[in-house]
Amino acid sequence: MLEINCPYCGKRAQKEFTYAGDAGAERPNLETGTNQDWFEFVYLRNNPRGLHDELWHHSAGCRRLIKVRRDVVTHEIIDTGAPSDSLSTGAS
Amino acid sequence: MQKYSIFSLARNALTSHKNWGEAWRNPDPKQEYDVIIIGAGGHGLATAYYLAKNHGITNVAVLEKGYLGGGNTGRNTTIVRANYLLPENELFYEHSLKLWEGLSQDLNFNVMFSQRGVINLAHTDAQVDAHQRRGNAMILNGADGVWLNKHEVKARAPLLDISDRARFPIKGGLLQPRAGTARHDAVAWGFARGADARGVDIIQNCEVTGIDIENGGVVGVQTSRGAIKAKKIGTAVAGHTGHIAAMAEMRLPIESHVLQAMVSEPVKPCLDTVVTSGATHTYISQSDKGELVMGGDLDLYNSYAQRGNFPRIEEVVASVISMFPAFSRLRLMRTWGGVMDMSMDGSPIITKTDINGFYINGGWCYGGFKATPGSGWVYAHTIANDTPHKLNEGFALNRFEHGYMIDEEGSGATPNAH
Ligand SMILES: Cc1cc2nc3c(=O)[nH]c(=O)nc-3n(C[C@H](O)[C@H](O)[C@H](O)COP(=O)(O)OP(=O)(O)OC[C@H]3O[C@@H](n4cnc5c(N)ncnc54)[C@H](O)[C@@H]3O)c2cc1C
Ligand SMILES: [Zn+2]
Numbered sequence: 055m056l057e058i059n060c061p062y063c064g065k066r067a068q069k070e071f072t073y074a075g076d077a078g079a080e081r082p083n084l085e086t087g088t089n090q091d092w093f094e095f096v097y098l099r100n101n102p103r104g105l106h107d108e109l110w111h112h113s114a115g116c117r118r119l120i121k122v123r124r125d126v127v128t129h130e131i132i133d134t135g136a137p138s139d140s141l142s143t144g145a146s
Numbered sequence: 147m148q149k150y151s152i153f154s155l156a157r158n159a160l161t162s163h164k165n166w167g168e169a170w171r172n173p174d175p176k177q178e179y180d181v182i183i184i185g186a187g188g189h190g191l192a193t194a195y196y197l198a199k200n201h202g203i204t205n206v207a208v209l210e211k212g213y214l215g216g217g218n219t220g221r222n223t224t225i226v227r228a229n230y231l232l233p234e235n236e237l238f239y240e241h242s243l244k245l246w247e248g249l250s251q252d253l254n255f256n257v258m259f260s261q262r263g264v265i266n267l268a269h270t271d272a273q274v275d276a277h278q279r280r281g282n283a284m285i286l287n288g289a290d291g292v293w294l295n296k297h298e299v300k301a302r303a304p305l306l307d308i309s310d311r312a313r314f315p316i317k318g319g320l321l322q323p324r325a326g327t328a329r330h331d332a333v334a335w336g337f338a339r340g341a342d343a344r345g346v347d348i349i350q351n352c353e354v355t356g357i358d359i360e361n362g363g364v365v366g367v368q369t370s371r372g373a374i375k376a377k378k379i380g381t382a383v384a385g386h387t388g389h390i391a392a393m394a395e396m397r398l399p400i401e402s403h404v405l406q407a408m409v410s411e412p413v414k415p416c417l418d419t420v421v422t423s424g425a426t427h428t429y430i431s432q433s434d435k436g437e438l439v440m441g442g443d444l445d446l447y448n449s450y451a452q453r454g455n456f457p458r459i460e461e462v463v464a465s466v467i468s469m470f471p472a473f474s475r476l477r478l479m480r481t482w483g484g485v486m487d488m489s490m491d492g493s494p495i496i497t498k499t500d501i502n503g504f505y506i507n508g509g510w511c512y513g514g515f516k517a518t519p520g521s522g523w524v525y526a527h528t529i530a531n532d533t534p535h536k537l538n539e540g541f542a543l544n545r546f547e548h549g550y551m552i553d554e555e556g557s558g559a560t561p562n563a564h
Binding site: 073098 | 386388389392397398399400401402446447448449450451455456457490546547559560562
């Protein structure tokens with residue numbers, strides 16, 4: 055089971071969280087976003103085979119969205135933080 | 147190709163089965179091919195087979211990074227069905243189901259297709275309505291579908307708990323009698339043998355690491371065994387479509403996720419049909435070896451690892467036991483996972499692209515095994531003619547941009563919810 059470090063609650067079991075998808079998909083500006091911007095936001099994903107920034111909802115905990123940087127090949131969690139935080143690359 | 151028959155069996159029995167020839171060659175890659183298919187799973191091999199058989203294109207290589215059939219083709223729960231609501235899906239999968247019905251004969255290889263029926267259980271009044279509507283849609287599209295009340299369900303799967311005490315009481319089920327299961331490895335082997343006999347080179351241990359593009363068209367690939375040229379390149383890499391597309395600088399409406407499956411210890415025959423549940427999204431059948439084969443939902447987070455996590459295993463097993471209390475005594479023998487493309491509308495993508503000569507076959511979500519012959523059939527057509535077959539016109543890549551999604555579940559652009 056994944057152990058996810060919620061920045062608000064500490065280390066918790068994966069079962070307390072709900073996956074909320076790619077954190078890199080950025081919502082276009084409502085005034086200036088073009089059709090193409092919206093299409094890319096809604097449908098296209100980088101889907102990398104390596105490090106992936108993603109949102110998880112601590113649904114059975116503090117109920118806040120958090121950002122997780124995870125290696126999707128090894129499932130290793132590199133860093134976690136608030137959605138607006140910039141996360142470490144894991145290189146030490 | 148050495149034809150398999152009762153006579154070849156008898157002849158080889160005389161020499162203690164020591165003189166059977168190899169089923170396919172193991173060639174080194176040539177410098178150039180007319181068509182390169184990336185991925186020797188069922189889809190890639192079927193595509194090569196139909197390129198040769200239906201279109202006379204035999205200067206073809208299938209490049210495989212591991213061994214043939216070692217991907218999802220060898221990892222799935224082998225359910226073959228055509229019980230969809232939307233016409234694009236239903237017509238395509240029904241075509242595939244018809245090919246399954248003649249596949250062992252066509253390939254001269256026993257793919258052990260067993261039409262034991264697939265029952266999709268309904269647990270609420272709303273599900274009863276939805277299942278009956280889907281059954282009618284199937285019939286209108288030329289497939290078979292039969293509504294069973296709960297006693298008729300029980301007659302076909304006696305170990306099911308149909309009492310009102312069940313966690314998800316069973317109201318009835320939608321049966322597709324012609325659906326069933328097949329031997330997963332045999333499908334890859336049969337297509338490999340048939341393609342090889344027609345001149346296709348199947349090259350294993352050959353990972354594609356780059357796609358060479360010049361003036362808006364493909365010219366070849368880079369691989370772990372050197373560069374290979376081709377003017378047409380088609381991907382058939384299941385969960386790795388996004389990874390290959392990135393080599394051609396494309397982003398796709400796909401996320402890669404891990405799906406697990408598991409088997410119990412083998413027991414005597416006790417379930418001779420396939421049971422799937424609309425409430426818990428689990429599916430269960432019994433293999434010829436006697437193991438109960440079970441699967442459920444994705445692990446739900448992006449993954450390129452061919453293994454999953456314990457919470458999902460627990461949920462699948464709990465759901466199965468809630469339907470079949472007798473199975474609670476069995477021990478779980480083995481679990482495994484496979485990486486799947488989850489598309490943004492839950493339907494596959496079989497398409498040409500904006501890059502000349504570059505074709506994509508992916509986005510199979512939970513259900514690409516049953517599509518294997520149909521997918522190879524229409525993908526070969528698409529590659530040979532540079533234009534889609536009637537049955538995959540709807541599965542174009544540009545449908546997302548233009549709003550022609552084929553969203554069977556109606557769950558929108560959330561790949562893990564399909
Ligand atoms: C647990 C599980 C249960 C399933 N149950 C069912 C079911 O009951 N019914 C059903 O219809 N479907 C089911 N599916 C889905 C089904 O297995 C797949 O959709 C189908 O097998 C895909 O076939 P394929 O030939 O495209 O992929 P694969 O068999 O995975 O073949 C793709 C091949 O591409 C190779 N490859 C990848 N990258 C490269 C590269 N860079 N270079 C060269 N080769 C590469 C891989 O090694 C692999 O062998 C299930 C899947 C899983 C994981
Ligand atoms: Zn929290």
